[in-house]
Amino acid sequence: MVLPTFLRRRFNRLRIGFFLHSPFPSSEIYRTLPVREEILKALLNCDLIGFHTFDYARHFLSCCSRMLGIEYQSKRGYIGLDYFGRTVGIKIMPVGIHMGQLQSGLRLPDREWRLSELQQQFEGKTVLLGVDDMDIFKGINLKLLAFENMLRTHPKWQGRAVLVQIANPARGKGKDLETIQAEIEESCRRINGDFGQSGYSPVVFIDRDVSSVEKIAYYTIAECVVVTAVRDGMNLTPYEYIVCRQGAPGSESTSEVSGPKKSMLVVSEFIGCSPSLSGAIRVNPWNIEATAEGMNEAISMPEQEKQLRHEKHYRYVSSHDVAYWSRSFTQDLERACKDHFRRTCWGIGLGFGFRVVALDPHFTKLNIDSIVNAYEISESRAILLDYDGTLVPQTSINKPPSPEVVSTINTLCSDRRNIVFLVSGRDKDTLGEWFASCPKLGIAAEHGYFLRWSRDEEWQTCTQALDFGWMEMAKPVMNLYTEATDGSSIETKESALVWHHQDADPGFGSSQAKELLDHLESVLANEPVTVKSGQFIVEVKPQGVSKGVVAERILASMKEGGKQADFVLCIGDDRSDEDMFENIADIMKRNMVAPRTPLFACTVGQKPSKAKFYLDDTFEVVTMLSALADATEPELETDSADELAASTSSLDIGDEQSESTDRPIGGS
Numbered sequence: 227m228v229l230p231t232f233l234r235r236r237f238n239r240l241r242i243g244f245f246l247h248s249p250f251p252s253s254e255i256y257r258t259l260p261v262r263e264e265i266l267k268a269l270l271n272c273d274l275i276g277f278h279t280f281d282y283a284r285h286f287l288s289c290c291s292r293m294l295g296i297e298y299q300s301k302r303g304y305i306g307l308d309y310f311g312r313t314v315g316i317k318i319m320p321v322g323i324h325m326g327q328l329q330s331g332l333r334l335p336d337r338e339w340r341l342s343e344l345q346q347q348f349e350g351k352t353v354l355l356g357v358d359d360m361d362i363f364k365g366i367n368l369k370l371l372a373f374e375n376m377l378r379t380h381p382k383w384q385g386r387a388v389l390v391q392i393a394n395p396a397r398g399k400g401k402d403l404e405t406i407q408a409e410i411e412e413s414c415r416r417i418n419g420d421f422g423q424s425g426y427s428p429v430v431f432i433d434r435d436v437s438s439v440e441k442i443a444y445y446t447i448a449e450c451v452v453v454t455a456v457r458d459g460m461n462l463t464p465y466e467y468i469v470c471r472q473g474a475p476g477s478e479s480t481s482e483v484s485g486p487k488k489s490m491l492v493v494s495e496f497i498g499c500s501p502s503l504s505g506a507i508r509v510n511p512w513n514i515e516a517t518a519e520g521m522n523e524a525i526s527m528p529e530q531e532k533q534l535r536h537e538k539h540y541r542y543v544s545s546h547d548v549a550y551w552s553r554s555f556t557q558d559l560e561r562a563c564k565d566h567f568r569r570t571c572w573g574i575g576l577g578f579g580f581r582v583v584a585l586d587p588h589f590t591k592l593n594i595d596s597i598v599n600a601y602e603i604s605e606s607r608a609i610l611l612d613y614d615g616t617l618v619p620q621t622s623i624n625k626p627p628s629p630e631v632v633s634t635i636n637t638l639c640s641d642r643r644n645i646v647f648l649v650s651g652r653d654k655d656t657l658g659e660w661f662a663s664c665p666k667l668g669i670a671a672e673h674g675y676f677l678r679w680s681r682d683e684e685w686q687t688c689t690q691a692l693d694f695g696w697m698e699m700a701k702p703v704m705n706l707y708t709e710a711t712d713g714s715s716i717e718t719k720e721s722a723l724v725w726h727h728q729d730a731d732p733g734f735g736s737s738q739a740k741e742l743l744d745h746l747e748s749v750l751a752n753e754p755v756t757v758k759s760g761q762f763i764v765e766v767k768p769q770g771v772s773k774g775v776v777a778e779r780i781l782a783s784m785k786e787g788g789k790q791a792d793f794v795l796c797i798g799d800d801r802s803d804e805d806m807f808e809n810i811a812d813i814m815k816r817n818m819v820a821p822r823t824p825l826f827a828c829t830v831g832q833k834p835s836k837a838k839f840y841l842d843d844t845f846e847v848v849t850m851l852s853a854l855a856d857a858t859e860p861e862l863e864t865d866s867a868d869e870l871a872a873s874t875s876s877l878d879i880g881d882e883q884s885e886s887t888d889r890p891i892g893g894s
């Protein structure tokens with residue numbers, strides 16, 4: 227399950243589909259794993275993840291929500307997880323059997339011979355059949371106990387019903403297995419002792435290797451197949467049984483089930499094939515009485531009803547064979563990749579309505595020596611730093627920057643060749659206060675709605691957003707969700723409203739966030755805003771305000787001010803930073819920076835991203851920045867940001883600048 231991480235790291239544009247053939251446990255069990263996040267994140271490097279049943283997919287989605295805070299969307303029948311700019315598809319499709327293989331077995335003459343022997347052996351008896359591997363999950367002893375119960379509560383079956391249990395030899399060993407084998411032996415002995423008569427053994431236990439041809443013969447004579455596994459990814463025994471009871475097409479004369487075809491199934495509700503077998507009698511195998519009743523109901527059912535159920539199952543099993551499953555998965559994988567590829571090439575994602583740009587073919591760890599080398603030989607550097615999750619851990623309660631961060635930033639700012647900007651979603655007063663001791667640091671607050679080039683400069687506002695009437699509409703909606711969701715709160719910024727649910731119950735908070743997002747989108751449909759979800763937040767902010775826009779503006783200002791960047795470092799961890807990576811990649815193509823400028827777009831944490839590089843955590847980010855600080859030449863100290871702010875004073879960066887009394891970004 228972690229393989230996709232290694233593949234994606236080496237080959238970013240590889241098509242990766244993953245199908246889980248075993249059950250995905252509920253989040254209550256899954257969350258006990260020490261490496262739970264790593265496995266989930268590794269799977270999210272795939273383009274498509276498949277599960278046999280909706281339950282398994284639901285468990286996976288709920289783990290992603292509870293452990294990674296990622297919510298799924300369902301659009302036009304397709305489920306997708308929006309994970310750092312990519313939509314990872316979720317496919318629910320149970321695997322099928324190989325029809326051709328089984329049908330050629332059904333045509334073998336060898337089988338006819340064994341069949342007549344079995345027909346003779348069980349003449350006048352009603353055969354219930356179990357075919358399982360000998361392991362602790364197959365519930366073989368539960369089946370024996372239920373059969374015993376049926377013989378006792380429905381004595382009409384004594385002397386008539388036989389349970390043939392084929393147990394494929396155990397592949398594992400250990401104490402648990404030995405215990406279960408001893409229990410099985412004891413149950414067989416007791417049932418045959420209590421109910422057996424001369425010429426009648428109610429349980430026929432076969433624990434040797436049974437060839438597939440012989441199994442086909444057993445399937446053919448069985449009135450009912452019983453599967454009581456307590457956990458099983460899919461279990462194809464019922465499918466094989468149905469096909470064998472139908473016989474090989476076109477071989478009516480040799481078909482051993484004379485008259486109308488019929489089959490009956492008693493299946494555990496804990497196995498993957500259960501949801502697709504609507505005509506089966508579904509049981510909780512732990513409930514011995516109910517399973518016994520299920521067996522009795524199955525073999526007592528009117529013949530016509532058995533026939534109708536069989537026909538329904540056969541139609542499904544024969545049309546949903548392994549070839550169908552494989553085609554369907556491959557098609558969906560193609561579609562998911564085409565969507566990613568389309569975004570990769572042209573930067574427009576059609577699938578779930580968001581824009582993404584070039585994914586570099588090689589997603590690699592940012593090498594400190596390489597970035598230091600590039601830094602040392604450059605003359606005009608743009609360093610754009612996100613705050614939460616980049617300079618301080620997302621999980622940190624104490625949010626102000628550490629003295630190490632402040633001092634590193636000050637060293638970087640001291641070189642006149644550097645323009646260093648904090649680009650954050652946080653409000654300007656908090657950031658201004660936290661970085662009060664960094665006089666030359668530029669700050670873009672509230673995703674760039676506010677910007678100042680240095681501490682002693684005035685804050686400039688993005689002139690595009692002037693109408694904030696929408697806040698009166700959004701606030702009451704957010705209030706409703708805050709009242710109903712213990713632990714949630716509203717943050718009112720000057721340009722945006724944020725609903726936080728980090729301190730709410732994770733599951734409830736996420737589902738409320740989803741509801742709120744939809745609610746706000748419909749209430750604010752005609753307003754000049756965007757509604758986005760982020761790390762435990764739902765945020766409403768003005769349209770046209772994004773970290774991508776602000777990054778573009780900073781680089782444009784540098785060019786206009788005669789300091790065209792020849793080194794760009796841009797680092798961040800979340801969705802809002804992906805906008806920055808996207809726009810910067812675009813800027814490079816538009817010659818807004820010097821030719822052959824190295825772009826170090828770097829995300830924090832290994833995950834699909836529009837950034838080419840990653841660092842694992844905030845510690846590595848600070849270490850890398852310290853290495854750049856060490857390579858900084860103090861003799862070149864001067865007020866570069868102030869100079870630039872002055873030199874770009876006439877730069878027009880806001881679309882509606884002329885109508886605004888605000889100073890445009892880049893002006894001084």
Ligand SMILES: O=P(O)(O)OC[C@H]1O[C@H](O[C@H]2O[C@H](CO)[C@@H](O)[C@H](O)[C@H]2O)[C@H](O)[C@@H](O)[C@@H]1O
Nearest residue numbers: 612613614649650651652724726728761762763
């Ligand atoms: O752009 P960033 O620097 O990454 O800032 C994004 C958001 O930061 C703040 O929210 C984050 O911290 C909160 C308090 O610890 C936490 O509850 C939330 O889950 C984090 O996303 C800020 O409050 C938001 O307005 C910013 O958008």
